[in-house]
Amino acid sequence: MKVLALELSSPVGSIAYCGGQGGLDFRAFPADRKHSGFFYENLSAVYKYDGPPDLIVVGLGPGSYAGVRIAIATALGLRRAAGARLRGLPSICAIERTEYLFIGDARRNSFVFAHIADGRCIEGPLLAAEEEIHARLRHAPDQPAIATQPLLQFDAIIIEQPSALRLAQLALRGDGVDDETLEPIYLRAPYVTSPAR
DSSP, X not given: OOEEEEEOSSSEEEEEEESSTTSEEEEEEEOSGGGTHHHHHHHHHHHHHXXXXXXXXXXXXXXXXXXXXXXXXXXXXXXXXXXXXXXXXXXGGOSSOSEEEEEEEOSTTOEEEEEEETTEEXXXXXXXXXXXXXXXXXXXXXXXXXXXXXXXXXXTEEEOOXXXXXXXXXXXXXXXXXXXXXXXXXXXXXXXXXXXX
8 A cells, every 4th residue: 555644733844655666755854934845845756756645644733733734735635636545643643752742832821732652642632731731741750741842831842743654654553534624633713803893
């Protein structure tokens, strides 16, 4: 089975293609707004070499709102063109560690928290205040605390990025749910204001 995995939830994006002509093609690149073209450059190079996949796996976040939505939209278009199956997985499960606590900046004085073991969320993801995150870290001092960017509020944070290769591995073992639509993982309701009359 040929698997294409797309991960754009963090400052370092990645693409993995497993089972193609070369066996494995993995590419990582900056994924901030200044470097958004790198995703499509790398995807085009991988796709031309290996052809259409049988399964497309997408990291659903939580993380960069724009990055996750770009990955989902791209996957939906490629699925339609290739007739491939589509699967989504939490991006925070795609870090190359056996067990860890994930912490992310959720803006508005809140943070994302999740406890990951063997590529699966065993708690979360959920929104938490800074004090609650500190309490959770004290409660599990032996677990590494992972974030995708520096968080000055917390000591001993290890910076690591989700990997498209890990997403592909999780999908190949059967994790995730096949879905024809896919939605980013939202931890709060959208903040929308109505126009003044």
